[in-house]
Amino acid sequence: MPSRIEVALKDSVRDARGERIKREIEHFLHIPVAAVRTIDVYTVDANLSTEELQLAASGPFSDPVIQDWSINRTLAAGFDYAVEVGFRPGVTDNVGRTGREAVEYITGRAFAGGEGVYYAVQYLISGTLSADQVESIATGLLCNTLIQRYTVLSVADFLTCTGFSAQVPKVTGETKAVVKEIDLEVSDVELMKISKDGVLALTLDEMQIIQAHYRDPKILAERQKFGLGAKPTDVELECLAQTWSEHCKHKIFAGTVQYEDENGVKQEIKSLFKSFIQRTTKDVRERMGDKDFCLSVFKDNAGVIKFNEQHSLVFKVETHNSPSALDPYGGALTGIVGVNRDPFGTGQGSKLIFNTDVFCFADPFYTKPLPSRLLHPRRIYEGVVEGVEHGGNKSGIPTVNGSLVFDERFCGKPLVFCGTAGLMPAVVNNQPGHDKYIKPGDLIVMTGGRIGKDGIHGATFSSEELNENSPVTAVQIGDPITQKRMFDFLIRARDKGLYRFITDNGAGGLSSSIGEMAGECGGCRMDLSKAPLKYPGLNPWEILISEAQERMSLAVPPEQIDEFLAMAVRFGVEATVLGEFTDNGVFHMLYGEQTVAWLPMDFMHEGLPPMQLPAKWTPPHHAEPMLDEKKSYTDDLKRLLASLNICSKESVVRRYDHEVQGGSVIKPFSGVANDGPSDAAVVRPILDSFEGVVTAHGICPRYSDIDTYHMTANAVDEALRNYVAVGGSLELVAGLDNFCWCDPVQSDKTPDGAYKMAQLVRSNQALYDVCMDYNLPLISGKDSMKNDFYDGTTKISIPPTLLFSVIGKIDDARKAVTMDVKRPGDIVYLLGKTADELGGSEYLALSGAIGNKIPKVDTVKAYKRYQAYHEAVNRGTVASCHDLSDGGLAVAAAESAFAGGFGMNIDLSLMLWKGDAAGKSDCTLLFSESASRHLVTVHPEQRDAFEAVMSGNCFESIGVVTEGQELLITGLNGTSVVAAGLSDLKEAWQQTLRDL
Amino acid sequence: MKQTRAIVITGNGTNCEMEAAHACRLGGFDDTVIAHIAEILSGEISLDDFHFLNLTGGFLDGDDLGSAKAQANRLKNAVVAGSNEKLVEQFTRFIADGKLILGVCNGFQLMVKMGMLPGFDGGYLNQTVTLTHNDCGRFQDRWTYLKVDAASPSIFTRGIDKGIYLPVRHGEGKFLCDSNATLQRIENGHLAVLRYCDVDYAEATMEFPANPNGSTNAIAALCDPTGRLMGLMPHPEAFVHYTQHPRWTRENLPEEGDGLVLYKNAAEYVRRNLV
Known part of the structure; x- marks a missing residue:
């Protein structure tokens, strides 16, 4: 009872x-x-x-x-x-x-x-x-x-009824261990029905490839030896569906694209990943030569770069969008504790030193009707914020950097980006910390949580659009404490050399982790009946693909297994031997004595031909808004400061522990009242050293409405200029790309697929171009390609979004710079030129317009200026620096002034202009979002030193910091165009999300 | 001369062990050990070999039954392997031996829920006060000004002039007593070592956000009548160097942060009295 x-x-x-x-x-x-x-x-x-x-x-x-x-x-x-x-x-x-x-x-x-x-x-x-x-x-x-x-x-x-009766939500059932065979000798229509009904997300081509595999007489002969027939088992089919899912295989980035530009010039691109992303890193590394700091790129769960002679830095950013749409709290919690396992499972394992997170939501105050099954943006906001709060805080990892981005289209799917960085010894047990390998005969060991039905079909489900029948089991809820216990144990086991290889159990569960590990040595034999279960009733295929959380997979040498398991018991962590790695070329799954899956490794990993993807670029044209000259832009500035994308996110950020581990140097907030928005984070991961890690990001999906090439260029530039602003070094900085796209595969459901695919191509082109000019190797990344909602009538596609994150170093964290003005009399400089580039800006968005004049990045000049600015920081000549982004100069000036608690006088006529003088107006000077600009203040006694270092670059002094509590901006004709008290500006900026 | 030895317990969700150990070393302890609770329960490490015990910040057992509840239960009931001794007996012996315990944040929650504080009349396993959900209903990471009670018996806060500035990072920091009598004994004994206050350390405050949780009488820290046991919600280990201060780029600050004095006082006390 x-x-x-x-x-x-x-x-x-x-x-x-x-x-x-x-x-x-x-x-x-x-x-x-x-x-x-x-x-x-x-x-x-x-x-x-x-x-x-x-x-x-x-x-x-x-x-x-x-x-x-x-x-x-x-x-x-x-x-x-x-x-x-x-x-x-x-x-x-x-x-x-x-x-x-x-x-x-x-x-x-x-x-x-x-x-x-x-x-x-x-x-x-x-x-x-x-x-x-x-x-x-x-x-x-x-x-x-x-x-x-x-x-x-x-x-x-x-x-x-005297209250509620006791309810026991126990899963009942018994293990029958049913293995079904699936008949693939059926019509194409039937093949697709099998795929759809089973949430396999396999295309007809893929189903036919599998069909052909099971017709091969050599395969059939081998299968017979293990008691298997000519039909695939459900374990095999599910395993292939996971391995071949868009989520795991990145078929779109690996596919062959037929791209046609606006002039009708055609080009075949074999794999966007290889042609742009991987090539960026390869070319940048070649150019860096001896100065190359990349240690492990793209091949592991996270990228690894050198930090100093003793330590390496590890970084990964993931998305967890689809689960967060269904269960915002559980989805986001799983997102953060899930990405924690990536750096932890990189190389021989790393200690986690910070998290970052970026959320894209629809307006939380949304009042229009929503399609069924979509949760209100406010609930998504609340749930995601709380999920990441619990995941990050409970795990003891500081959340040091992030942002919230709003666009109505994110009600179709919210984007939940979670990043985690780690620090690993450069050498562990006489081996490079970032290297690992498996020997045939090593034991397959799973540690951490038990397996349940949670998360079944997560990988294939996120490879489809969200619809009314999206599976409930695709949602998991993370358990940070079980994971923390496991990490406490494993990091000690690492230092004792008790395992040879470690990786994360994420999407696709054991099928992916063991499948990939088996690829290292050429095969595996695993008994699914040995896996610890949360409750009885799971069939072998469910055990194999469950995405139940808090699990790592390891290869443990047989001679270490006793010590490994004994230590696990002491630390209260479950660890189970499931089988062994082999070199016979086969992914061999048993359930007890019975073979339930027998898949040649080369078929699993190489059996899939590239997708063929049409792409045609037709530049969009938007109405060009007429901008009336106004006498005063004070009200516009206040409206901008209050807009969702610009306003203070303090009510969210204070819920995240950004200081645990004790290394915080530049916090999310700066200034006299600890409430100005910092550009980037600086962290000291080693407490008795002043070497700092710097991280920042850029994201600007609004620009995708005009051209994803420039959206991408601006995102990369924004990340780097934020990084540079606080003092990050250009000698040691790497990038991570996270693409979140709407489905770009041309089909009946997606008639504009060729355009969306062209947007993806252009984004990749920009990524290569800009990263080359900025010497930014890409070390890791992820794509999420099906961010659409479709219920048969309404389709909502997110704007193509690139989150670009950077991680790098500041040699002496004591030289870091914050964004708040420091004292009256300081000279205000604007670094970089301003142009008539209001296209896609927050300013035009105030009136619902998009425009066409998108900001274009002049990478060569910007990079040279960033280098000079960094030298100015090194010499201690900079008092404050704030990057210009959403809302342009006016917003940056307001933020720097009210953060520092001093006024500012600025004269727009002193600003450097680029391009056609006809577009030069008070409005464009104030609000244009031209790239690569910084607003810097310098003590008068440092003026000469600062100007000497910056000479040869575009920069100009445009004003002064004042004792008065006002922002005063003079327009081109000498009259005041902005005059506002700092407290009014700050209040406008803070009130929007204060109560959320 | 014998070494002064500090221990920091970690495991099951403790998060601040690294910086707490760093603070102990900076404070002057000759030896500082981070011990996983598994290593204590297995008998590999014994509290008897140390002078200063740090119960530091984190989310023991995820705050699942209320902060630190599950760990308090574990410590009271778990038996050290290879002995008939319950772990709690190591704790009571540690206290009886005149040694020092500092509980920070989750560690403070653990101390009050085990009954170690306020520790009236030598009773260290009798809960009379608690720390519960902040009035604002949310976790808060923000810096707070803390006014010191100069008449407090706490050995940790000796020499602090007016007060110190430290970050709080908690969802359950609101201090409550089981009765007015308990509160009066705390006040009369000057056991409320630190209080949330204004920027001049002049007046204690109940106003959010200066008082981030709505604690009774703005109490942020508590010690026992001997002054050797102390718990506080703010994090002293998070401010031992000026670069940890939120405004270090705009204020001229001394090299050492405000929190370090607690560890220096602890090391000094141990050196004079326990080795």
Whole structure:
């Protein structure tokens, strides 16, 4: 008989969680409620004595100072409706898991199979409410019905049935280990039905290739030896679907593109990845020669570069978009703890030193109707922000850099970019830290969490557009503590040399991790029945492809296995031997004695011919807005500062621990009141050294409406100019590209595929061109190519988006520069020229316009200027520096001034202009987003030194920092065009998202 | 001469062990060991060999049952391998031996939930105060001014003039007492070592964000009547060098950060009294 332990706050104690829910009900759902209080509910389904239950309730489950507890007796009182929300069967329940462990410590006995503790929350709502309103509170806010169940009781019903009954969301079932064979000797229509119904995301071509494989007599003869017939098993087909998924195989980036430009010039591109991304790195490295700092690029879970003689830096940025659309909290939490495993599983393993995150959402205040199945942008915002908060904070990794980007089209799919950097010893156990290998005979070991049905088909599902029938099981919920325990253990095992190879279990689960590892040595033999399961009832194919979280796969030499497993036990980490690596060229899966999959490695990895992708570029033309000359742009500036893309994100950023590990040098906020927006982050990963790691990013999807070539060029430039602004060195800096595109494959569903593909080609061209000029090798990256929503009638495609991240070094972090002005009398310089480039700007977006005059990057001049500026920083001549991006000069000047707490006088007539003088106006000078510009302040006594270092570059002094608390900008004809108090500007900038 | 030895316990979600150990070394401890709880439970490492115990920041067990609850339960019930001793006995012996314990953030939460603080009448396993969800309902990372009680018995804060400036990084930092009597004993004994206050360290404050969590009487730190046990929500190990200060690029700051004094005082105390 399961028991319910309820834990409620004493009446005198403020219920902060309840108050927050009340605010959110009123804010999101516009339903007034009088009060919300909450009760924690632990359903204990285990053989415990009454005394043991009481010890649990009064001990770990409650806090005697503020809480009361009860067993099988309701504590709720004084409410109109009660809503209880718990997890559905099989969903990761972290609190339940911790509760179970706590009970085990009390009793000294381990739980028996099938016993468990399950967590739920009871919300007690008071107010004049209809049943319908409570239902919408339950489904619209309290419960994500995909992963949670809820029960609503009115106070009358509650009294009648004396509260809620104990509910045990246990997964029931028994392991039958069913292996099905699939008949592929069917019509093409049937083949596609098999693919679609099974969420395999395989195309007809791919299905036919598989069909042909099973007709090969040599294959059939080999299969017979292992008791397999002519039909593929479900294990084999699922494994191929994972391995060949867009998510794992990057078929679009590997495909052959027939590109036609606007002049009709045609070009065949064999693999965008090889032709542009990989070539960028190769060409930059060749040019760097002896100064090449790249150690491991593209081949591992993350890129590795040199930091100093003793340490190497590791960096990876991932996306977790599709799961975040379905379950924002779980999807985003999994996104961050998932990307943590990438640097951890790179080389022989690295210590994680910081996270970065960039979210792209629709307007959280969106009021228009949404297609069914799409969550409101505000819920996505809340859930994603909280998921990444929990994942990052609990893992003890500082979140040092990021941004929030808004565009209405991201309601189709939010973009959730999560990055993690690591630090590894340059040499581990007499081997380069970034190298690893496998010997045939090494044991296949899985560590960490157990396998459940969570995350099944994640890889194939994210390779399709979101639709009404997207699978629930594709969502996982991360468990940062299980992962942290595993990392604590593995980093010590690394230093003892207890394993030879480590990699992450991410998309595709064991099929991908073991499949890739088997590629290292040429084969593997693994018994799926040995895998530890969360609950019975999983079939072999589900075990193989489950994306259950917190797992690493390792190759452990047989002579080390005893010590490895013993250490795992001591550290409370589950580790299981699943099989061994071989060199017989076969991916061989067993379930007990029975062979359930037998796939030649070369077919798995090389069996797929490149996709053929048409691409045709037709430049779009937008209406060119007429800009009326205004006498004052003060109101426009305030509107810009308040706009979603520019306004302060402090309410989000303060929820992320950006200082844990103690190495924070440049924090997300700078200035006299700790609230000005920093351009980049500086971190000291080694506390007794002043060498710093610098990271920054650039992202500007708005420009994709005009030309993705320049979108990309601006994103790369933005990342580097942010990096340079704080003092990052150009001698040691590398880039990471994350492409998030809408489906660019021409089809009935995507009639404009050739255009979207051309956008991708142009983006890649720019990536090569700009990175070459900036000496930026690309060390890692990722693409997510199906960011569309389609329900049969409405299609929403995201704007093509490139997140460009950079990681590099500042030799002495004590020389870093922040963006806040420092003292009155300092000279204000603008580095770089301004042009008539309002196309795609935030300024035009204020009036709903796009325009055409997109900012163009002059990479050669910019790079030379960045070098000179870095020297100026090294010589200590720079007091402050802020990059110019969204909103142009006016926004940058306002931010620097109010962050520093001093006014600024600027004269627009002093600004350097580029291009046709006809476009030069107060408006373009103030708001144009011309690339590669910095606003710098210099103490008067440093003036000569600064100007000497910068000489030969485009820069001009345009004003002065003042004692007064105002931003005063004089226009071309000598009259004031902006005059505003700093507190007004700051208030405009801070109020938009303050309460979120 | 015998070495002064500090230990930092990690594992199950502790996150600040590296910088806490760094602060101990900078503070002057001859030897500082980061010990995983597994190494203590296995008997490889014993608290008996150390003078200064650091229970530092993190998310023990993910805050799943309320911050530090699961670890408090683990420490009270778990047995050290190869002995009949419960781990908690090592802790009580450590205290009885006159040694020092500093709990920071999650470590402070652990100390109050085990009952180690305020430790009236030598009772170190009796919970009378707690730390719970911030009034704002959210995790907060922000810097706070902390006014010191100069009359406090805490050995850690000796020599602090008016106050110190440190970051808080927590979701559950609101200090509450089980009764008014407990609060009065804390106040009368000057056990509330630090309080959230204004920028001049003149007045304690209940105003957000200067007081980030709504703690009773703005209490940010607590010590036992001996002054050898102390817990605080702000992070002293996060400010031991000026580059960690949020405004170091605009203010002339001394080389050492405000938090280091706690570790220096601890090392000094150990050297004078325990070796």
